[in-house]
Amino acid sequence: MRPWERVHHMQLSFGGIAATLVALVVVLFLRRLLPEGKRNRGKAPLFFLVLALLLRGAAIAADAAFAPTAFAILNFLTLAFLSFGISGVVDMLLFDILLSRTRVRVSKILRDLLQAAAFFFIIMGVLKQSGVNLLSLVTTSAVLTAVIGLALQSTLSNLLAGLALQVDQAFGIGDWLQVGQRTGRVTQMKWRTMHLVNKDGDMVIIPNAELVRSEVINFSRPTSAHRMWLRVSFHYRHPPNEVKRVLLSCTRDVAGVRDEPAAECVPLQFADSSIEYALRYWIDDFQQDERIDGELRTRIWYAAKREGLEIPFPIRTLYMNQVTSIEASVQEQQEFLDRMDALARIDLLGRLDPSERELLAEGMRRVKFAAGEMIIRQGDPGDSLYLIQNGSVGVRLSVDGAQKEVAALAPGDFFGEMSLVTGEPRTATCTAKTDVTCYLVDHASFQRLLDARPKIADEISSLLATRQVELASRQRGLSEEAEARRAADARSRLLARIRDFFHLG
Secondary structure: OOHHHHHHHHHHHHHHHHHHHHHHHHHHHHHHHOOHHHHHHHHHHHHHHHHHHHHHHHHHHHHHOOOHHHHHHHHHHHHHHHHHHHHHHHHHHHHHHHHHHOOOOOOHHHHHHHHHHHHHHHHHHHHHHOOOOHHHHHHHHHHHHHHHHHHOHHHHHHHHHHHHHHHHOOOOOOOEEEEOOEEEEEEEEOOOEEEEEOOOOOEEEEEHHHHHHOOEEEOOOOOOOEEEEEEEEEOOOOOHHHHHHHHHHHOOOOOOEOOOOOOEEEEEEEOOOOEEEEEEEEEOOHHHHHHHHHHHHHHHHHHHHHHOOOOOOOOOOOOOOOOOHHHHHHHHHHHHHHHHHHHHOOOOOOOOOHHHHHHHHHOOEEEEEOOOOEEEOOOOOOOOEEEEEEOOEEEEEEEOOEEEEEEEEOOOOEEOHHHHHHOOOOOOEEEEOOOEEEEEEOHHHHHHHHHHOOOHHHHHHHHHHHHHHHHHHHHHOOOHHHHHHHHHHHHHHHHHHHHHHOOOO
16 A cells, blocks of 8 residues: 555544534533433434444454454444444434424425435445446345235335325324224324224234224324213103203213213114113223213113113013012002102101191102212202112302202202292202212192191291301301391291292292
């Protein structure tokens, strides 16, 4: 090797070392600008640059030992790894720092593709600089490329499909998709496959090519709102408007059901033995659709029982259940005694004599509520009293949008008395904390009682007024004299409202 060539080699070597050190400093500086969770992005260019620095040192040693072949190979590798490192620095600066501060988002697959293209052109450039005939290399490898392409046809199809999906951005990580019969949340979008996790917690791996060929439903776009359909049938004798009222009332205050858009109920078809209805409502969290659907079906069963709506059986089964008149009489008598006992346990009606309780018990009926179901709502109209037979009921008050539970009622307690005797709107919201069975005393039954003995209105107004004043006195710390005056005033007002409500004159 001529002396001037050796000097040129030395200049190239030390110039390459300087360029590598500068690139290393730039990488370390840029890593400090990355967010905490992305600082591992600089590991690849750092690795390439350190390797290029070591190879550059080995090339200098080979040149000093007069080994031109080893020097040429090491110089080629050094230049390639240095170019890879600088390419990684540009990638980190462009995508992780500059574009991350804008609204532009580049998918991982597209970013990997651009980086792979950069590596390819770097290798071609380094080979050309090393004196390799690229035309002959491409011609020689054309047959091999065709063979590999045929062998990897399926893989390449998935790769290109993955790139197309990333460019379209029709769905992303976290979206709920349905592909054929498979439904799940997207957890990973890779070059070849997409990973879904279904509601059972199992991973579903779908090739990208299948996603391109299949019909895909995205439950998370354009918004998270998703409409659910619940189909249920009722007997022909029930008026459709009555059925729709009951079904729509079941959607109120169900966790996960949106208030807007509002729920809808429509008759779908006139079947052989029933009318089929569709209850359509909106949810935000698709993962909870089965829980919400189950909760609504539970409430519909309880509401249908309370309202006397029959859900016909879609099968023909003959039940032979013979009940003698004596057994039926015993059952009816026991039910009547239970209603009498429930009336005797509450102070509001406990002062009635047996004949008056019997008159009231004849019009009472038993109703059931599911856990979590609202029984009455504050501000709604009402004219009935509820006696709790079993279960627990929570009482909530709402003031200026703030809600607070103020009491928990148990078997033997009652609620709704003010609406029963005055017809005023409900003063609190009562919700079943467990499955609840209540006896319902309605306005018509109480009307018959007052028609029989109007004097009862005086006794009830006195009792309710005393209870109201006692509550007010605890809240405001009134004196005994003020308490007495308030009791007299409250009694007069309540008595007037009761007489007006029941037309007692």
